[in-house]
Amino acid sequence: MPQSALARQVAILGLVLCAVALSVAFPLRNYLEQRADLASAVASQQDLEQQRAELQARKNALLDNDYVAAEARRRLQFVTPGDVVFVVHAPPLAAADDGSAVAPANTGPWYGGLWDTLTEEGQ
Template identity: 30%
Template structure:
């Protein structure tokens, strides 16, 4: 028996193609060549490499973006700290001025110069910054205490 150069699978495939041609001719249709897959081994390997690169670079890119965000936050905080230092230096310079110290003492501690007469208005109308209707939560604790003592004394 002579050695056949085609394998059995190749011969069966050729016989199947011939049978398909006869069926299509009998129906009156044209014979189509068998459709080959468009995805070759090289294309599949390329797709696999591209997907691997995307997966491999996803985490470092996420880290890069988050670190850039943190750097921006740190820069904003540093700028805020610089502005605060500038305000504190200006305030320190004001406290070096004796006129400013005197103004603050007069305003908050009600100091007067020798020979001046200081007046304190008890009903609160002399101080324009105070609200006229002060609830117990808005007043100092000792005012609430004395009001409680006064109301107990009156029998309420």
């Protein structure tokens, strides 16, 4: 009979350990999921803060008249009175057999082709 009492105690101890494991497993899983959600939310918030800072810097730059003028010159080829403007006319591209454009063959020296782009016929 002593073995059956020992077997009962081991079985009861096993059941108690299973109950404890089950009672801890679900809250622990929820806790770990919430920690992962919190970490992703913090990373998302940091990304948004960085994007906000970049947009604020862009906004501040656009409030600067010198920056806006420089961007207008760069993007729109804006010139102010007194600026010297050079316009270079490139020679027209010839059409190849396959329909793509190719540069015409230059028979003279390189500076002759360059000079021709700066002058127009009749001038």
